[in-house]
Amino acid sequence: MTAESPALPASAGAHAEPHGAIGHVQRGISNPILGMILFITSEVMFFSGLFAAYFSTRAANQPWPPAAFKDTLNPLSLIMVATIILITSSFTCQFAVWSIRKGDRKGFIRNISITFVLGIVFLILQVYDYTLLFADGLTLGSGPFGTTYFTLTGFHGAHVFGGVLMLGVILYRGMAGQFSGKHHDAVEAVSLYWHFVDVVWILLFSILYLT
Numbered sequence: 062m063t064a065e066s067p068a069l070p071a072s073a074g075a076h077a078e079p080h081g082a083i084g085h086v087q088r089g090i091s092n093p094i095l096g097m098i099l100f101i102t103s104e105v106m107f108f109s110g111l112f113a114a115y116f117s118t119r120a121a122n123q124p125w126p127p128a129a130f131k132d133t134l135n136p137l138s139l140i141m142v143a144t145i146i147l148i149t150s151s152f153t154c155q156f157a158v159w160s161i162r163k164g165d166r167k168g169f170i171r172n173i174s175i176t177f178v179l180g181i182v183f184l185i186l187q188v189y190d191y192t193l194l195f196a197d198g199l200t201l202g203s204g205p206f207g208t209t210y211f212t213l214t215g216f217h218g219a220h221v222f223g224g225v226l227m228l229g230v231i232l233y234r235g236m237a238g239q240f241s242g243k244h245h246d247a248v249e250a251v252s253l254y255w256h257f258v259d260v261v262w263i264l265l266f267s268i269l270y271l272t
Contacts, residue, residue: 091246091249092246093246093247093249093250094246094249094250094253096250097250097251097253097254098253100254101253101254101257104220104257105257108216108261111212111213111216112213112264112268114209115209115213115268118205118208118209119209121205122204122205122206125206126206127204127206129198130197130198130199130203130206130207133194133197133198133199134210134269134270135270136266136270136271138190138193139186139189139190139193140186140187140190140266140270142186143182143183143186143187143190144262144263144266146179146182146183146186147179147180147183147221147258147259147262148259148263149179150175150176150179150180150183150255150259151255151256151259153172153173153175153176153179154172154173154176154228154252154255154256155252155256156168156172157169157171157172157173157176157248157252158245158248158249158252160172161235161240161241161242161245161248162242162245163242164241164242166235166238166240166241169235169240169248170232170235170236173228173231173232173235173248174232176228176255177225177228177229177232180221180224180225180228180255181225183221184218184221184222184225187214187218187221191211210269213265213269214265214269217258217261217262217265220258220261221258221262224251224254224255224258227251227254227255228251228255231247231248231251234247235248
């Protein structure tokens with residue numbers, strides 16, 4: 062009597078997935094990018110609180126700025142150059158992301174290097190601008206106006222410094238050949254942060270210098 066082979070599940074046989082097909086399944090958002098999005102969300106709330114404090118202080122202290130500092134914050138001064146540099150760095154950062162997505166490591170390293178240098182230049186210009194403001198008599202102790210100005214720009218500068226450190230790490234890892242067209246989640250995450258600090262600075266510049 063011939064032994065019958067055991068019945069196969071309905072999902073087997075003709076409907077079975079080819080070997081290795083699981084590697085082509087699209088994955089969701091990666092942990093580095095998700096973590097950065099959550100971190101940026103918390104930073105949005107942090108800066109929202111600072112902006113709320115600024116507008117509250119401004120409303121309670123008129124005229125604003127005080128007469129002694131009416132012409133101190135000139136938008137057409139050195140700070141405009143720093144602003145253009147930071148905005149430019151956001152473009153080069155995105156160019157780096159587009160390059161690594163295509164597997165272009167040379168383009169990635171070139172653009173992330175430029176972004177790294179521009180971030181450092183922005184910080185140097187901001188520190189130098191502080192020295193000019195100090196010479197004009199505007200300090201952290203110059204009443205509510207000085208306190209809010211240096212608190213807002215100081216915290217932003219600290220975030221830019223953190224972003225420069227991230228860019229340095231990404232640049233080092235890129236030069237070590239750790240990123241490719243398929244593995245660059247850390248690059249995407251850092252680029253999100255860098256765009257965030259750029260947008261915050263545009264808001265700060267508009268509020269502090271143009272209104």
